[in-house]
Each structure stands twice: as C-alpha cells, then as structure tokens.
Amino acid sequence: MALTAAAACSSGSGDDGGKSDSGASSSASKGAEGKDKPASLEAAAYKQLPAACKVLSEKTVEDLVPKVEDKSGKTGKSTDVTTRSSCSWTGLDTNGVDGSQFRWLSASLMRFESEQGLGSAEDRAKDYFKKQVAAASGTEGAKNVKSEPAAGVGDQATTVRYDLDKGKLGDYKQQTVVTRIENVVVTLDYNGAGLAGEKAPKATDMAKDAEKAAKEVVASVTAANKEGAEGASPSDSPSKKPSDKASSKSS
Template sequence: MERRRRTSKRRLAVLLAGATVPALLVAGCSSGSGGSSGSDADGGKDSSAAAVPSATTTPPLAPARFATLPSSCRTVTKDTVSSLVPKAKHSGGTTTDTAGSGSTRSGCSWTGNGKDGFQYRWLAVSLERYDSSAQLGAADLQAHKRFTDEIAALEKASGTTATGVTGLGDEARSISGKATVAKVTSQNDTVVVRTGNVILIVEYNGAGLEGKKNPSAKSVQSDAERAAKDAVASVAAANA
C-alpha cells in the first residue's frame, strides 16, 4: 500500500513538471512575439520625418543708386563758375583727383581775384561715392553717416551758423562763418549734400582785398547753394 502511494506521488510530480515546460515555452513565444511587434512599430517610423533646421538667409543689400561720379571739374556749369569766380585763373578748374580714385572720390577748385583784381573768390567741389557691402552696409546709409559726421565737424567751429537747405538732394545743410588768413578775413560758406549714395561738399569763400568790402553772408550762401544744385544735377546726369 505504501509503495503505491510513493509511485502515485512520483507520477504526479512528473506530470506537473511536464505541464510546466510547455507553459513556459508558450509564455516565451508570446513575449518574443510582442517584442517583435513593438520593434516593427518603432522601425516603421519614417526617419526623414524629423525636422531639419533650415539655414537662415540674409536679405540682399539694396544696390547703390549711383554707380559713377561725373568729371569733377564739370560738376559746375560754366555760367555758374563765371558768376561766382569772375576772371578765374583756370576757368576749367584745377582737379584734386588722385590716381585711381575717380570712381569713388573726386574734386575740383576755381580761384580768382575778380574783374578789378581786389575781389578774392574761391570755389571748390568735392564728391564721395559709396558702394553697398556686407561689411559696411547699404550705400545710402554709409553716405548718410558721412553726411552727419561732416556736419558735426563743421558745426564745432566757433562763430559758425548752420541752416537746413530744402529742395537739394536727399538732405542738405549750409554752414556759414568767417575765417582770417594772412590778415585777410573772408566770408565763407560750406554746403554739404547727400544725394543717394553720393556726398557733395561745396565750399565758397569771398573777401575784399586792399580795403574792399566783403560779400555778404547771404550772398555767399546763395552762391554756394547755386553751385551745389549744379553738382547734384551733374551726378544724376552722369548716371542717366
């Protein structure tokens, strides 16, 4: 009887052990199948869907309005030169250009002592042109900075009077004053003009010699503005 009980217990243990193995196998297969499904789900994602940062682009600078400068000694008409500097030593003007600078900087001047030899007059025109560049910025803005810097420097001189000038280029200002050189006091006026990317500086001085009367500040300023208008027109004509 005791032997039968032991035999039955051994059979039961064997049966239970046999039943456990398939269950583990089934569980393992189920787990593997689930893992494979998850992997497939992840692998099914399109890697190209990831956002790719786009490179930022800087808008191009506006091109310069004027590409060239006029011949400096032709910026002022013959009639204006004849009126402002009667009996000029060189009616065609004396250039102050330097080699290779004509496209960005130029200048010309006229001088004379009038019809009676006792009315000194000096007229000078300087031109500066700026190009747009990534390092320095837009051409017009460079010219504007040059304009404000020049005005600030001129206004620092003692005894000067600055006034705005309308209808001349994009912005213009006149600075008048007096200067004494070799015991001769002259009435002077400087007109600074910005037209687009070009700066024009017109200087006009007048003095009576040997006790002769000086020209008035008003007349010198008016004549300087006349020359400046010629110069602005010449810049536009050179780029037409």
C-alpha cells in the first residue's frame, strides 16, 4: 500500500521527474525488509543428552528398585536420542507367603532447541514442563492427588503424588517429579505397591527417594554438557553457559 500511495503522489505533483517516486519505493522496500527479518533467538544452553540408562548409578537403582530385573535398564524407543530419550527399571521383591513389594522407576529426558516460529529453547522447555505437570496431575483414576514444588532440583521442579487402584494388582503409590534445567525437561516416575498381603509403601518416603533420584539425573545432564565431556566435541559445547544455579542445586 505504501508503494501505491507514493506512486499516486508522484504522478500528481509532476515536478520532480519521478525522483520522489523512486525514493519512496526504495524507502518502502527497506522498511519491508526490516519488518521481515526475524528477531534472533538465544541459543540453547544444553546441546546433548546423556544416555538415559546411565543417568542413575547402579546403587541408586538398587536402592529404589529392590531385586531389579536388569540394573542396566530398558531403553525406550526414540527416533532421535539427542532430543528425546528414556529408560526404565522394574523389580519384584518376593517374600513368599508374606507377599511381595513391586517397584517401577523411569527417567525420561526431553531437550529443546531454539527455533523461529516456535520460540527459544528455554521458553519451549518451560511450556513442556507445565504440560508434564498437568498431565501427571490429571492422570485418569488418580486419587488423593497432591502437587508441590520440589526444592533444590534443577531450575524448577514439581512433585506430583497420587494413589492408583489397579484392582487385583493392588493400590499403587505414584510419584512423578518433573524437573526443568535450562532447555531440558526431566520426568522421573516412581511407583510401588505391596502385593499379596504386603503393606503398601509409604508415599512420603517414595517422594523423597524420587526427588533424590531426579537430582542425580539433573547432575548427569549437566555433566554431559560440560566442555570435554565424554562423547562431546568442541562443537557440541553449550553456546550459552549452563545454569550455575541449576548445577549447584543438583550437587
């Protein structure tokens, strides 16, 4: 519209031999170019993820999942492990006629990049963090749902706790700790049940264990992105320095 208006004024004056028309066109073109140029986005702080089945030590796995079937864990399917990965561990501690204790532990990691049209890596991670907390809080069939901040875990963290009645399989105690560290979101799920007459585990104890494990995962993410870390090349190093606050919280 600016070009049309400029042309109309030029033909009406007839005094400058078309010079004003050319000048207006040039100015309008420059203005349009300025508007079309997208604003630059801050680079992602973390450029890679650690191997999901290595984010927790064997000792932590054995403590949280007694009689674990496979200490090395079961790797989840992913089309791109640099942006999404997961691992899970299962254990059943059988005490004969006295019943059994079941435990299941899972760590899922999601990393975001800055992308035009989608936003910065950190803002995208913040949005995903909120969605994960909402999804855990809205689990179908969940009872006695409690959601509270988890202090000292990453840049922001929330623990969601609830009971889940699985009929013959018993009443399960579920703990989900959702943590964000820079542009990475960690979702740690930990549940357990007392089977065949065994007492159900204490939810408060499980929540503490889950938050402790989440801190360990955060530390693994930070370590994987330190310059010189195994598997990292100079080009893989963070463009933005990882959060010192998050690193100190997880230590």
